[in-house]
Amino acid sequence: MRIFDRGIEDLMANIEEHVEWMFGDAEEIGSSDLSACVRAVLSDYYPGELVQASVQEAALVRNYVHNAIREMSDRQRARKAA
Numbered sequence: 702m703r704i705f706d707r708g709i710e711d712l713m714a715n716i717e718e719h720v721e722w723m724f725g726d727a728e729e730i731g732s733s734d735l736s737a738c739v740r741a742v743l744s745d746y747y748p749g750e751l752v753q754a755s756v757q758e759a760a761l762v763r764n765y766v767h768n769a770i771r772e773m774s775d776r777q778r779a780r781k782a783a
Contacts, residue, residue: 702758703746713765716742720769730770739763 704712723738724730739762743752754762 702755704754704758704762706746715745716762716765716769720766720773724770724773735763735766738766742766
C-alpha cells in the first residue's frame with residue numbers, strides 16, 4: 702500500500718494536517734466533506750495522477766480521517782470547557 706511508503710507517522714501527520722485545515726472551523730461535517738478530505742490525503746500519495754488507491758487504502762484513510770475529526774472535536778470541546 703502506497704500510503705504506508707513514508708511510514709505510519711507521516712500518514713497520520715498528513716491526515717491531521719488535512720483535517721485541521723479543512724474542518725478546524727467547520728460547524729458541520731457531511732459525508733461529502735469527509736470524502737473530499739480522504740481524496741486530498743490520497744492525492745498526496747498519488748501525485749500527478751488519478752488516485753489509484755485500493756479499496757483497502759481508501760477505507761483505512763477514511764477511518765483515520767474520521768478518528769482525526771473526532772479527536773479534533775474532543776480537543777475543541779476541552780478548550781471551550783476550560
